[in-house]
Amino acid sequence: MAWTIALATLAGAAAAPPAPAPPLAAYGRLPSVETLRLSPDGKRLAMIVGGEEAREIQVRNVPGMAMAAVIPAQKNKVRDLIWAGSDHLIVMTSTTASVAELSDSRRYEWSQLADIDLRTGKSRQLLGRTEGSMNVVAGRPRPVLRGGKPMLIVEGYTFPNSQATSTLFRIDLGNGGETIVETGTTLTVDWLLDETGRAVARADYDSREQEWRLFVRPGANWTRRYEERSAIDTPGLLAMDSDGARALISSHKSGEWETYRVGLGDGVFSEPVAELDGESIIVDSETGRMIGQSHYGLTEAEVQFRDPADQALWQRLVRAFKGESVSFVSWTPDRQRVVVAVEGPTNGNAFFLVDRTAKTATWLTNAYAGINPEHWQPVEAFHYKAADGFDIPAYLTLPRGAAAAKALPLIVLAHGGPAGRDYPGFDWWAQALAARGYAVLQPQFRGSTGFGEAHMAAGFGQWGRKMQSDVSDGVRHLAAAGRIDPRRACIVGASYGGYAALAGVTVETGVYRCAAGVAGVYDLKRMLNTEASEGGWQSAGLRYWRRFMGATRNDDPALEAIAPARLADRAKGVPVLLVHGKDDSVVRYEQTQIMAKALTAAGNPPEVVTLAGEDHWLSRSATRQQMLNAVVGFLEKHNPPGTAAIVGK
Template sequence: MSVRNLCIAVAAASAVLFGAAGAALAQSAPIEAYAALPAIDGVSVSPDGSALAYIRRSPDGDTVVAQARTGEALVTIDVSDRAARFVFWASPDHVVISSTINDKLPYTTSPGLYEQLDIVNVRTRRVARALGSADKAILTASFGPATVGTYRGRPVMYLRTYTVENNAYTYDVYRVDLDDGRGRLHQTGAEDTSSYVIRPDGEVLARTTYDGETGAWRLLARRGGNWNELLSRRSLLDRPAILGFGRSDETVLLSEDREDGPVLVEISLADGSEVAQHDNAGADNIVRDGAGHMVGISRQGLTQSYSLFDPAHQANWDRLVQGLAGRQLFLTDTDDDLSVMVFRAEGAGEPGSTYLFDAERQSVNLIGREYPGLTAADVAEVSAVRYKAADGMDLIGYLTKPTGREARNLPLIVLPHGGPAARDKAGFDWWSQALASRGYAVFQPQFRGSEGFGQTLLEAGYGEWGRKMQSDLADGVKYLADAGMVDASRVCIVGASYGGYAALAGMTLDDGVYRCAVSVAGISDLPEFLAVERREGGRSRFNEGLRYWQRFMGVTSDVDPSLAERSPARLISRIEGPVLLIHGRDDTVVPFEQSRIMDRAMRAAGKDVELVSLAGEDHYMSFPATRRQMLTETIKFLEEHNPPR
């Protein structure tokens, strides 16, 4: 995600976004250095700006560290027994650790990944489980966003979750004590309540409702003790979303798809009128102050940018960008008034470092480096490549070129992203960088159906699963081969999740393009996948997940005959090269059975296949050992079947 040079004039359709600072590699860094989870992750600054908290990973285990900015250690918590995802401050004295657990919990029908929140008092060093007890029966693993604040002068956290009574569910707000974790019912919702907007003092100013059967969505505001409807919509997919407060607590921020495209507008809580509309182009996050007010927008185009409303804040950010020229900066956290900012930097051969900016001192200090096992020379050059699909649609891809090798007749790995409504970003990507370090060019196409490049590209993917979403990848290969950058006879495809499906489809639907494939947690049998989603996700008229998959597959039933025509496991006779299947045993997104189906079908047909199961791994490559195993097996397979030299 880093950028070495944002303003390079480029020939043809390729723009260099960042590159290695060194010359040709004398020796590649070990696989472990790329596969490692970041050594320092999720740095958060306390509301008053005086302390930091972060996840620290090492061979000895993972810990959450809280420390004063002066360097004094406040507390260290061992989190090696869980998948710690991020940390945040709930008060100047309390850090919350968000982790995921893979389990089947009460009131649920099947195992899944669930959030667990542990609250650490950095003064007393006591740890409490959020909602470990409550005055109602609750679904403790289905938290909505947390609002940190106070209640009668005491620091608390307001959590959204489901109350379960008499086999009925209501989506409610619980007030959580930060020292003992106990939850007390703060606001009762209804079965169709879907979100809340809460002030830090606990006043609930707005809520939304949604009926999954009819698609009816409503925004309601509380005035004088009554709930008044401000807006209503009807949408079975792409329902509107309230993203918290606008620039004050008199407005809320509405994100909505309209006929002329997506909008981001502030809605008055007094009468539902539109107070202001913000540029939604490339918007990917909202910057907020300690009161929850919107103070800026981050946008991701080819690179990341920030628009901060306060001129002083914007001037500070601009100075950081200028002072670290050639790097891509990501604002990750701030204190309550944005006088202290935590940001990440990537670029100029740097895979990622976290810094702290102090506005009063106008100082920048390094907090830590994410990949200490990698040097500047271990980060290969990344370029943005523009090309056209066969039907003329303009597309973009990111090309990572191996350091020290001319971009001529290179062996190529196509690495499509998951989602499919997701995207890659320019910068350090551990997977593509690891493959490039072994001598491969790596191409990450932003095929139709990808998000972040405009609504037109996203919607062009609807119904194109296994069709034009797939041919967009092969069209990128053709462009690179015609330009002489890659050798068309030495191309393999690798991907995870939807990208894993695309890898298998590359061997069955794209004749002669790929000589081998690696599918990580990929879907192989579309009818079976949809049947499981229907069975475990609930009735289809309420099942938004099922509607999402059907939209991209272009079907309304899991017995649609076109699904079999696009299912790699049912097209085994077309496979000419070897296939490696890798899948986490505890995957709750794409069942492990999807890889077993492909493995059995290929073996029955006498095809070259290997299945590697990752014990204890989920869908997200969350654990260092299995992440390293996946990368090691992938590179071993590629070097055997598509040698880099």
């Protein structure tokens, strides 16, 4: 029996003439459908649906997709949906808040859980019943069955001696009761659970001593079996191995990231597992075991599942959706039903339900209402050379129908991190800008992840230096090829990308006619001092940032030459937009205030847009749209996308 790809109304969309661009709001609002999760029995599909004002969690029956339940989400920031059995849906949300009982009164992002019993329709908040604990979680919960009863193993916090301590709770979803099953130490940073939910490994990290410690439990008590000196690149507990008998642990002890199998009784490390080098581990959420590995290159994902049947399914899907980006979103434990995301020129940004028994892949929905395949702006993957010859991968998103166009207006869209990356699939921000007539360059400058360890390590010490010139070298490359008009180039970015945007007109000059920074870092000394006050002066996080910046201490004089707020006078005459969420707990809002003050003092007051109630991740539709409207309006004013020549800079 042949496999059937049911495309429904999408058939023939790729051959249609260019369609009018969707309204900007179609890109700016949160996805219309996201976080699709199949129940373990494959009979229900949960998802987050709608805009901010009418956002809800829907549960639909499979395969007919008839509505089984609707749970209003209101304005909660829903981060994930987790099935615990097929009758309990766990909703993970987060909120930005300060906690009066803690000594640190600053606002942070806290995650919480609620259980929805689909048999009764009742919901219950989880955690916080135990004396001396909080109703917040430190990670994704693990659903388990005990005596046929659905339960959760959750990492939370208790406060013995007023010290925050990682603690594992077992929650009975039948009555909401919670029991402490493991208490770590003030140094505990991670746990590894077997398929029954039992903790089989624990990791502690002493930041002051710069030592990572592995504990295993061959009997009733925890035993310290391994230590590794690590100032920054600490080992990690990845998953249980596919056989369930050993742990998979990443380590940088050789000078390169390698993966090891570690005995759960003796803590003995194997030789490095060569086939896992540079790979991301695919973990089954029900068992905690590795079921495969993946690596996403510049243009496509390379995936290898351990089960030959899973691998055959993956290969069929890659062939069926040739030329598009395919990823597994959710699956049943036996992988008989799988939800996949497909992104590309034929299907746009869509979800499909794969049924291995029926041998069908049925279209479910587009992720963004009003953005259809005919609105896809083509994405090119290419490489260029930096000034020193270093290879830079990049993406160029073009207005539909403009593949052969010359002298296009350019927006450089720098990613965050800086140890992050872009992908060739649907990027709502790049697609929105291209739909407005701009070529959009997304350079994967040195320091980016996903292109090998050497590529990322080349960024150490190059913050504001070669990491910055890598970006502008991309502009020069496109200009030399005649594809863009160098007089019509602006730079935009968020987080580290916001830094790169402002550095593009202060640390560098003469490349961009305007710059827009969203939630960016502009005063590096202030950033490091904030990191020290929140994470500790001996924290690995502080050492991490100093390594990228090439700083030996927080007041290193070298930081002056790469801090936009200290070089604001160099941006004279260049229009600048600053956008920032007031509730940002990652990059504090004061960074935008400092940059705005410096630019104003230099005689170049910026446009400033404050996003009320918004965090670092643009989690709310209204404020995400406010950001996109502000940025596009700013760009169209100072770098209009029309074909009329712009004289001067």
